Amino acid sequence: MFARRIPGLAGAVALAVALTSCGSSDSDSSAGDASDKSGQKTREFTVGDEKVSIPADPERVVATGYAVPTLIQADAPLVGISSWKRGEPMMDGEEKAAYDKLPKVAGELASETNYEAIAEAEPDLIVLGVPVPVLGDIDMDRLKSIAPVVAVGPMVPSEWREVSRQHADAAGVLDTYEKAEDAYDAKAAELKKKYADALDGLKFGHVGSYGDTSKGTFQREFNGSWGTNAAQDVGADYVGKPKEPGPGSRSVSEYPSLEELSDSLGASDVITYSVNTDGSVPDAVQAVLDSKLWKNLPAVKKQRAFPVAFTEAATYGDAMKTLDAIDKSFAPLLDK
Amino acid sequence: MTAVDRPVERPAGRRSLPQAAPLLGGLVLLAVVAVLSLGVGAHQVSPGEVLRALFDYHAGDDDHVIVRDIRLPRAVLATAVGAALAAAGALIQTLARNPLAEPGVLGVTAGAGFAITVGAGLGLAAGQGGQLLWAIAGSVLAALLVAAVGRTSPLRLVLTGTALTAVLGGLALGLRLMDPETFDTYRFWSVGTLAGREQEPLTLPLTGIALCLVLALTISRGLNALSLGENVARALGVSVARTQALTLVLITVLCGAATAVAGPILFVGLIVPHLVRRLAQGSVPWLLLHSMVLGPVLLLAADSAARVLLPTGEVPVAIVTAFLGGPMLIWTVRKYGAGAL
Structure with missing residues (x-):
């Protein structure tokens, strides 16, 4: 976090x-x-x-x-x-x-x-x-x-x-661990079923909070990254890959210039962005949300941009909170 | 006309025409580089669209938003920072009568860095606005301390600034090593860049820079006399203490404001005055004028290059200016000899 x-x-x-x-x-x-x-x-x-x-x-x-x-x-x-x-x-x-x-x-x-x-x-x-x-x-x-x-x-x-x-x-302590894992898997399966129709065919994009906006960039995350992996378990598909994939996390995220916001997220049907556990927006993300380019994005105009908290979860216990946050954020999609 | 003006103005008058031509050329070059910078970036924008963004703006057009809301304010920022650093460099080299002096020699940059470190350690310098205030405060306090201790002679001034820079650098390093959060905050600030900085509230620092540039020109004749030595300057009726004090204030504000908004970009203040020194032909007013034009040209060109040099993203402009500045300084020395310095 x-x-x-x-x-x-x-x-x-x-x-x-x-x-x-x-x-x-x-x-x-x-x-x-x-x-x-x-x-x-x-x-x-x-x-x-x-x-x-x-x-x-x-x-x-x-x-x-x-x-x-x-x-x-x-x-x-x-x-x-x-x-x-x-x-x-x-x-x-x-x-x-x-x-x-x-x-x-x-x-x-x-x-x-x-x-x-x-x-x-x-x-x-x-x-x-x-x-x-x-x-x-x-x-x-x-x-x-x-x-x-x-x-x-x-x-x-x-x-x-x-x-x-x-x-x-x-x-x-594998026994205790597996209980948490089972609980997570059950919750994820439940949400996947709940949102199956709503998420079907949608292309997701994610704006992460790991980055330094003073450099005029933003963090774009794809499948397998911090901001996306739990949502994937619910059925979201964060399509695409970095333009210049690197080792480690660089294979699932990139830091394009803010100028490339529309190039990067213009085709996304739904955009999610990382927020802090208390719901506040990190500076790195706020700089993106304040941009006029953000307001021009089709998904934002259609009010399909959602915050997701607890994206930094690295345990099943914490990831349960991520699933709850996703459930809350994705709820409007059920009305589509 | 005062006694002070006469010996300065006569040669300046004779040279005004040949010097005005390169200045005009510099201004044209500045305009060209500025316009080009509006067309360069991660997102491709055609020249025609750049013009439409400037003269027929539509907020719903992403190309127009990029040109008007990102690149244009960034070009203004580069122009102001380049002019401020170059002018501050010319002033400190004249005041210290030391060709290797640059604005940071007064401890301004180290003061800003130390203040950022302290602010981050206290948890009060997380945002860029907060960092701006801490950097300005640190710059001013460091310059005041250096001026108080080293005001009696240029050499003492430079030595005091160098010593304070070393002390503040060591203290700041110690603080950063003790706290990873502070280290992170500082390391992002410490690499001078213009990217993303254009989104900050810059009215106050840019206004301060503009006022100081005008003031620098108004005292440049006094500095012209001072460059001949304090005794000569006094004989010419110049108030040495007042001129030195005002010059120190201007250097502090110019360098402090530029460093606060863009981070440390050291080479511009050192290299630009040397590049235009032959054009100025010994005249401090012309040296300042040429520096104020070439500084922005250098920074705008470096900033434009910084956007496209690497496919993986932008390079901080301070790194580009360092790469450009080193060879340029060597070229100047080789072409014009030590006299260029």
Whole structure:
């Protein structure tokens, strides 16, 4: 959230790099009956090409990055977490209390990892929610000397589903995680059915909030991006692709000049745009809405431009709020 | 006519015709570049449509909106910022009698950057309007401090400005490293660009720039005398302290306002006075006039190039001016020798 509301941030380096230039790691796990030196049962967890021996039932977990909200919501046995400001606005009272209470062993950036604090937490597992390229900012040997390390991060925004599953799996809270997943899938299926006729054949476009309008640009998101992936589960189709696709999130979003607003969104039947969790409009989006070019867009003239909150959700728990927001915003389409 | 005017005006009068021609040429070039800038951008607009947007505007036509509401105010902004930075550069080089001086040497740019950092750290500089105010306040305070400490001599002034720039730069860097939010706010501001800035309320800073440009011309004769040395200037009846103080104020407002609205664009203030120095033939009034015309030409050309250089989007104009400015400075030195400086 933080990363999307305030231009360019989200751990300016770590997360931006994470989502623009790196890939997620495939992982798999297999139960085993081995034990570590302390006698704790272990199992083999595969992350990419690397196999990591982790506790079969972790009791003291340190989480960073995207793993933080997932493991808080799944009631993992956390003993330390990184700062995760972008997710704070989405946390309910209980989650926020847990987040505030847990010792912070790292900042927003991977480079702000506090190794001594992690060691003091005495974890038996460290789950890094950052993609592999960002690991260059981390002294992995030092971390591995403290506890087994599982590092998994998303390549594109919509991969939060797979990545969060891997985090929960490693931390031994897959059961709790899957309950949230099932609830989300049921809600999404219900909404998809509800809006099936209304959304049929419509071309969607999305204006995101991650960007810096001082550069005269806006964020255009396509299928698979932060602002679109939950709406896709409801049946919306954000057609098109970036003119110059890049790695990571650049494959599902772009930053055209404001001059290109009509070129980019002129053919969209419906336009959605990201708003903050309290419904307020981020500066990056407000600059677009204030433009005369925006007011000239066919979808806007037909009053088919809708705000969507909680677009930065990276857990099933948070994404439930996204579905609620989408349901509220798309309601006028039922009258078409 | 005062005693001050005579030695300055006579040579200026003799040169007025040959100098007026290149100035007129510069104005024509400025007009051409300005019109061309209205036709250049991410969205293709035909020349005919550009003219219709200017003289037969329809709010429902996207091409017209782009030309009138985005490119035209941006061209005005580029003209004002280019003139302000170039004039400020000419003033500081004359005042400091240092060819390598540029407006930032007074700590104005560092002051603006430090203020933006502090404002962001306090959570009060999120929007561009807020950043504008913080940048102006920082520029003014830094310049006042430099003027207070270094007012006794040009060398002391430059040294004080350099020292303050280093101190403020270090403090600001420390603050930014402690807070990622502050770092983000600053890094977007710190790369000078005109893109998107045209949508901000610019009436006040642009009015301030226009007034200061006029004032700079009115004191240019005093500066002409001052360029011969303080003793000579006093002998010619110039109030040295008053001229220096007023010049400092003008440099501060010109550079502060330009930096506040567009971010740091350093090379224009350094390079433009050198490019026109031979045309001015030692006359500060002509140096200022030529700078006020060539500065906008350079910035408009750089800004137009910035829009189309890369297929992935705009390049901040400060980067383009740096790429243009470096080779231009080297070319000037090679062609005209150190005397050009």
